[in-house]
Amino acid sequence: GRHARGGVHPRSSTARLKMTQMSAPARKVPLEDIPVRPGMTKDEVAELFDLRDYMKNERSGILLDLYFNCLAYASTCGFTTEKTSTFLAIVKAVHVKAVSETQTIANSFGFFKLLATQSSVQRPPYSLGIFSFAEMKEMSEYMLSTYYRHYKIYQYAFTTLVRMDVQHVEPLFETSVAFEPLGFAMTEEEYDAKQEEIARLAAEAKAKEEEEAAALEEEEREARLKAEYEAAMPEEVTTKVAEVLAASMAQMKEELEAKFAEQEQTLLAKIAALEAK
Secondary structure (H helix, E strand, O other), X not given: OOOOOOOOOOOOHHHHHHHHHHHOOOOOOOOOOOOOOOOOOHHHHHXXXXXXXXXXXXXXXXXXXXXXXXXXXXXXXXXXXXXXXXXXXXXXXXXXXXXXXXXXXXXXXXXXXXXXXXXXXXEOOOEOOOOOHHHHHHHHHHHHHOOHHHHHHHHHHHOOOOOOOOOOOOOOOOOOOOOOOHHHOOOHHHHHHHHHHHHHXXXXXXXXXXXXXXXXXHHHHHHHHHHHHHHHOOHHHHHHHHHHHHHHHHHHHHHHHHHHHHHHHXXXXXXHHHHHO
């Protein structure tokens, strides 16, 4: 047959190899090698993915459920260890990228399909045929019915919330001084008279305060002098006054007792006279 320009037949194996290499992805997205083994418990999966705090940390608990359910799905499908490890690596890479870049569900699923495709087509070194086309399709349906069905919840749970405190502040307006209408304005003579009246009232108030202060000071001075006078009185004078007062009180007591006795005798006599009748 005829050869194409350049001497290479378009249907030759060399041409097909070049066309395949040109249509292959520019680079392979690396995936983590996750050392899984059959029959792993939930605690073992938590240890594998460094989610030991899943009992206290809600995010760790959500991730552990995601990976453990994927592991159960892989076991149900009869995946080999290599397939199970690759599937979990794809799920982890998809979730990390979705959260770190806040991807839309369309972009995230597109990334999942890229990883699934590069693991389902034997095209070294760009992709490896780990999964069959049927398995890749089933994985896609599983992810759509589980992870992407609750995609917004995952985004909400793993996106750092930014809290904004909004405080309402009233705008500050400078208000001008309100002037009285000209009809209420005073003449210069009226203003001077008003100022004189204000000054007079202030002087009277000040004089009254000074007078009250002087009276208070005088009372305090008299009280102080009285105290000093009493303190300076000789002790014998004080004693004499006390004795005179005591004698006077004793005399008054005797007089009162005599008067009370006389009244009592009179009252008893009246009572006896009444009883005699």
